Amino acid sequence: MISRTINSGLSLAVSVAIFSGCNLGTPTQHRVFHFQYKVTIPPIDKVGSVIKLWVPLPRCDPYQTIKNLRIDGTAEITIHVEPKYGNTIAHLATVSPQPSGLDLNISFDVTRIEQGIRPVALDRDEINLNLAPVSKVPRDSRFDDIAKSIIIPTKPTMENGRLLYDFVRTHMDYDKSGEGWGQGDAIYACDFGTGNCSDYHSLFNAVARTVNIPTRFLIGFTVNDEKKGSIQGYHCWTEFYAPDKGWIPVDISEADKHPEFEDYLFGHLDPNRVLFTIGRDIELVPTAQGESVNIFIYPILEIDGVRSNNYTAYFSFRPAN
Secondary structure (H helix, E strand, C coil): CEEEEECCCCCCCCCCCCCCCCCCCCCCCEEEEEEEEEEEECCECCCCCEEEEEEEECCCECCEEEEEEEEEECCCEEEEECCCCCCEEEEEEEECCECCCEEEEEEEEEEEECECCECCCCCHHHHHHCCCCECCECCCHHHHHHHHHHCCCCCCHHHHHHHHHHHHHHHCEECCCCCCCCCCCHHHHHHHCEECHHHHHHHHHHHHHHCCCCEEEEEEEECCCCCCEEECCCEEEEEEEECCCEEEEECHHHHHHCHHHCCCCECCECCCEEEEEECCCECCCCCCCCCCECCCCCCEEEECCEEECCCEEEEEEECCC
């Protein structure tokens, strides 16, 4: 077993093989908990296969502190930062055979505080990055039409952001039936009006960027009001930028599921969550053979350069020691 302990403000990411909704706990000012993320790859008997695994690690920001980060694995692990969004990645690489399989276990303590508007001034490169289309959030006349129907050019950005927030919340239904949901596909969300958190926030981002409002996609996990438990899947939210305010957080899918928090979740985020990754179409580091990663929260496994889902992942939380 190879271990690394990192005592810093680094933040870690998690992955799971199933999509799930999240549980919004009662909003509080502060939350401290221990988080575990475990990935298991079953035995590989073939001789000479190259096995590579990428997992996102949690981020640090003014609302989230990570301590006692420990990474244990049955092969060599290296840590990298992808340059576009600054996400940190744990990378495991080895060769087969692996008769006992492979394990990667990440654990850490997180302190999360309630998030509000983050005052910041973006430079031109940051603005351009957060206005650029991505594969599932493209430029499209659909979004132009929506923007023309709801955005009022004379209003401040924050007020237009609320108009768009209300549009997406009423247009969408949190519904994970059928196919196509869960890819953060703005066109799917626009046309069908159903999906999970990734679809809600991709639609918001697509329309906002159409009218030159920068946005960024954030993803991690939520924890419920219980003291401990397993976590069934990711949760994501978004932020939009107003030059006179800074980054304004919104969680539209949770506002739709919990109307009593509708006003709170425009401009605030409860601390019952942990952030791992920012951005879309992530280019893995070290370079992977496959295409960029649409949403990087679950593990990316390649065997001889071919993507594989032959792993299991488990996420849990408990009180910090």
